[in-house]
Amino acid sequence: MVLTVDGLRMQYGEVEVLHEVSFDARAGEVLTLLGPNGAGKSTTIEILEGFRLRSAGQVEVLGLDPADADETWRARVGIVLQSWRDHGNWRVGELLGHLGSYYTPYKQPWPTGELLAAVGLTESAGKKVRMLSGGQRRRLDVAIGIVGRPELLFLDEPTTGFDPEARREFHELVGRLAREYGTTILLTTHDLDEASRLADRILILTAGRIVAAGTPAQLTAAIAGEDEVRWSVDGQSFRKKTTDSTEFVRGLFSQYGAELRELEVRRASLEDTYLALVAS
Numbered sequence: 001m002v003l004t005v006d007g008l009r010m011q012y013g014e015v016e017v018l019h020e021v022s023f024d025a026r027a028g029e030v031l032t033l034l035g036p037n038g039a040g041k042s043t044t045i046e047i048l049e050g051f052r053l054r055s056a057g058q059v060e061v062l063g064l065d066p067a068d069a070d071e072t073w074r075a076r077v078g079i080v081l082q083s084w085r086d087h088g089n090w091r092v093g094e095l096l097g098h099l100g101s102y103y104t105p106y107k108q109p110w111p112t113g114e115l116l117a118a119v120g121l122t123e124s125a126g127k128k129v130r131m132l133s134g135g136q137r138r139r140l141d142v143a144i145g146i147v148g149r150p151e152l153l154f155l156d157e158p159t160t161g162f163d164p165e166a167r168r169e170f171h172e173l174v175g176r177l178a179r180e181y182g183t184t185i186l187l188t189t190h191d192l193d194e195a196s197r198l199a200d201r202i203l204i205l206t207a208g209r210i211v212a213a214g215t216p217a218q219l220t221a222a223i224a225g226e227d228e229v230r231w232s233v234d235g236q237s238f239r240k241k242t243t244d245s246t247e248f249v250r251g252l253f254s255q256y257g258a259e260l261r262e263l264e265v266r267r268a269s270l271e272d273t274y275l276a277l278v279a280s
C-alpha cells in the first residue's frame with residue numbers, strides 16, 4: 001500500500017473533526033475524498049502531507065509516518081494546495097526550472113518544456129505568474145506539484161475556478177499521470193461528477209466520517225434499489241420508493257388499468273445517494 005490510514009482522529013481544541021477515519025491506497029490508484037464543505041477533507045490530506053499533527057490513529061505514507069518524514073520522503077511526494085499565491089514576478093518556465101532543480105539531489109525532475117506541454121501551459125512559458133488567468137494559475141499549481149515526478153500526488157480541490165474545458169483537460173492530465181507514470185493520486189473535491197470521472201475509488205467523507213466507499217460503479221449499484229415511482233389515479237398523486245420498479249408498475253397496471261395516469265419511474269442516481277448521505 002502506498003498509504004494506510006487507520007483510526008485517524010483529529011481534534012481542533014475541544015472539537016473532534018475526524019472520527020476514526022480509515023482507508024488505504026494502492027500504487028497507481030486515483031482515490032477521491034469526496035465531501036461537502038467542512039467535512040474534513042483538507043484536514044485529512046494535510047495530515048497525510050505531514051503539515052498537520054493528528055490527535056490519534058496510525059498513518060503511513062510511502063512507508064513512513066508523515067509526522068516525522070525527512071527530505072528524501074518529501075521529494076517522493078507532490079502537493080497541490082488549495083491556493084498558492086507566490087512568485088508573481090517569476091516567469092512560468094523559469095519558475096518550473098528553478099523548482100525542478102531542488103529535486104536534482106534526489107531524482108531527475110520533469111524537463112520544463114515537457115512539463116509545460118503536459119499541463120497545457122506551453123504558450124504561457126514566458127509570462128509572469130501574476131499575469132496568468134485563474135485556470136492557468138491552477139495548471140501552474142499542478143505543474144509545481146508534479147515537477148519532481150512524485151510517486152504520490154495530493155491534490156486539494158484542484159479544479160476550483162476552472163472553466164469546463166480546463167476541467168476536462170485537467171481530468172485527462174490526472175488520468176495520464178496515473179496510467180502512464182503510475183502516480184498514486186489522492187484528490188479532494190466536493191463535486192460528485194468530478195469524483196466519478198476521475199476516481200478508481202471514491203471515499204465519501206461527511207462530518208469527519210467515511211460514510212461510503214467504493215468504485216463509482218459499486219456506489220451506484222449499492223443504491224440501485226432506490227427507484228421512485230410516481231403516478232396518479234382520480235387526480236390524486238402518489239409516490240413510492242421501491243427496489244423493483246418493474247414489478248411494482250406491473251402491480252399498478254393490474255390494480256388500476258386505464259385509470260392509471262402520469263406514470264413516472266425515476267432511477268436513483270449516484271447524486272441522489274450522495275446528497276442523501278451528506279444531508280444526514
Ligand SMILES: Nc1ncnc2c1ncn2[C@@H]1O[C@H](COP(=O)(O)OP(=O)(O)OP(=O)(O)O)[C@@H](O)[C@H]1O
Binds near residue numbers: 041
Ligand atoms: N485550524 C483550524 N482550527 C479549528 N478548526 C478548524 C481548523 N481548520 C479546520 N477546522 C474545522 O475543521 C472542520 C473540517 O475542516 P476542513 O477544512 O478539513 O474541511 P474540508 O472538507 O476541507 O472543507 P472545504 O471543502 O470547505 O475545504 C471544519 O469544521 C473546520 O471549521
